[in-house]
Amino acid sequence: MSVERKSLYLGRRGGIAHWFRSGEPMVWLNAGAVSFALLSVFGLLWLLAWHGLGHFWPRELLEFSVSREGELYTVLGEQVSRERVSTDQLRAVGVRTSASGKWELRRLVKRGNRDFLDTDFAWLLDSSIVEIRRPRAVMRVERLEWGNLYGRLLGIEDRGKPVATTAAADEAATWALFQALVAENEVMRAAIRDLEGEEVGRINFDMERLRLRERRLALAGEALPAELAERRRALEADYEVARQRLLTLYEQSERYSYRVALADGREVTLPLGQVVRAILPNDMGVLSKLNYYRVRLWEFLSDDPREANTEGGVYPAIFGTVLMVLLMSIMVTPFGVLAAVFLHEVAGQGRVTRVFRAAVNNLAGVPSIVYGIFGLGFFVYGVGGELDRLFFPEALPSPTYGTPGLMWASLTLALLTLPVVVVATEEGLARVPQSIREGSLALGATRAETLWRVVLPMASPAMMTGVILAVARAAGEVAPLMLVGVVKLAPTLPLDGNFPYLHLEQKFMHLGFHIYDVGFQSPNIEAARPLVYATALLLVVIIALLNLAAVALRNRLREHYAALDAPV
Amino acid sequence: MDKPDTHDKPVATHGFDLDALHRRPQAPIQEADIALSVERLNLSYSGKPALRDIHFSIPRRRVTAFIGPSGCGKSSLLRCFNRMNDLVDGCVVSGRVMLEDTNIYLPTVDVSQLRRRVGMVFQKPNPFPMSIYENVAYGLRIQGINRRRHLDEIVEKSLRSAALWDEVKDRLQDNALGLSGGQQQRLVIARTIAVEPEMVLLDEPASSLDPISTLRIEELIYELRSKYTIVIVTHNMQQAARVSDMTAFMNLGRLVEYDSTDRLFTNPQQRQTEDYITGRYG
Ligand SMILES: Nc1ncnc2c1ncn2[C@@H]1O[C@H](COP(=O)(O)OP(=O)(O)O)[C@@H](O)[C@H]1O
């Protein structure tokens, strides 16, 4: 008793040494590490969300009077950012500044009007700004080409004849007409897109198939049946009809134009058919701003990209990413499971198997670009080229499968994620108790039947864990994809209404590559920057969603085959 | 079939229930009633002998019990009867095990077929993580029997034979892992008899169960002997005395004594047997 008391006493007096022995520093260290990890993750997400999601909010338009070398001129646009810059640095690049201090403030203004100005972004030194106004009636027009336009609406013309002007005190009416025409235009554009994408796309697709069939017959030395020519004539007739309808639509959409006064006083007339959306940001309430935000966010998620990917949406990239990951999962699961079953159930547990297993595990450490090169050399040129020679000789010299495409990209990533699935499945197989296997065998089941009916179902949650890890790895992979099938802009989705619906040989877009392309290959960096953040956020969200779906599936399997965790 | 009274009493039977034994019909075993005979059987694990020169026969439609100290080879011997030992790497068997007129260790024997004729219940209940229904139907599905009506019939019959039907008839589609240990073991028995084996091997079927469940299993075994040849391994001598007609005492890989349960427990011929059943065994 007295001994215990003594040690307690000593402990208290032991101070720091005691504190270390108590294990408390370890607790603090662990807690610190966890907080740091969490902070980093949330900080990253917050950064992406702040820069990415802010982009779709309609900023107010400011009109700056700027004096430069005694001359006064006007800049109209959105203030994107404001920063401190050293005067020395400014002088070094040849900017003459009147400020005497060491630092100067400057702001980045998006002034758009790329068709009339040399750059659509401008840096304004605070010291050079004479006045900042916030005019009510300035508009921001999103266009199909040339980026945004900022200016004042003067009037609308119907084939060159003015039909409404803001001069005649009916400013509101003119604006309403402008909006109505833009809305009408939108409908027309949708019709054009449908015609071009679906009708003309189908005709082209059929034409190409017809051409290949003719060539195949010609290669085989057979005579062309008359019905082929007939079919071609029918397609040509279809095409003529579609073309006429397209021409009419084009003509209609070119009917109206609008006149705008730019900030520098110039007045220009522009085609109304090019307008996607127009707003008066300084005249909008919070509700209409919210609505506008919703519309633009939706456009980002559901629309095709425009203007070298710096405008519009990323829908094809979302589609491509998800489809590629799904295909990859479908490919990697059977291969991984078969390999794991072989290693764990079929092969004896000797030295050879151990070496083999170690080799598979080490595949996980091979840099992904190596897989990309392998995919290009082996799958695309080797297997794909051979497939073309065997099955698509009529299309040569243009390759069908002998070129990077969706199938090869999925297959390459399946190879890349194979070790993960093998390892996870093997762990699952190892956890199926021997007693359960014996129970099945004792009922007269063969080893194969036992494997198929009892062992694999019980290992299925572990397989799903492998697939989850594979999905997480594959969805974020970009480097190998650049070699085996991803492109910056794919004209069509790999899944459409033309037989066989899923076009595995097509190239596709991918969010990861899209980030790289928009961020680093874009001609207009400032315009692209917010989209990089938004796309990155989207990619993170999509990976999380894919993972959640797989986790949900695994949990259902776990519930079903709970034997491993249930106490018996 | 009349049950010994003991089964309705609490289990704590410290001595042997000789009354129960004497009440049991003791038909003499004829030559023709041999279900399985073992001839000069030797078994070794990676060269280490575990069974030496075993020679005896098991009567048809009787309960035969193997008793003996732990590690004496009871399980090893039992697992020879349906060739479960084939699964153990390094296990070598020599000698003959005759089922009907065939040596089951001939290379031409279809092991799956053999295991259908000789079912096995293990020490720890091992139901599959499936519904109760699918557990019982498993062996039939393996044989390609998938007709719903037929399955329903057999599942019900087997569960009734295993005295489990009343407890599970309303939740046949529930996961079998939700059952208690005793119910699970009876389910495993139902699963085993669903494929209509000739013989059922039970390796300490009650050793992981509570006393009440143990009793129910014993009752069940006693009832099943009218249709099946039963071999049960137990380290519990009372249990052997309660349920079996014949008892074999094993020690150090040898079959020391084999006789009717009555005689073995009341009048053992070997010194070792006597020591063991009177608890003098180390
Ligand atoms: N799978 C095995 N591998 C190696 N030795 C085994 C194996 N199973 C049992 N043995 C050995 O064989 C002997 C008999 O074991 P067993 O038949 O399980 O005895 P019992 O069931 O009577 O307790 C023991 O010495 C045991 O160590």
Ligand SMILES: [Mg+2]
């Ligand atoms: Mg044993």
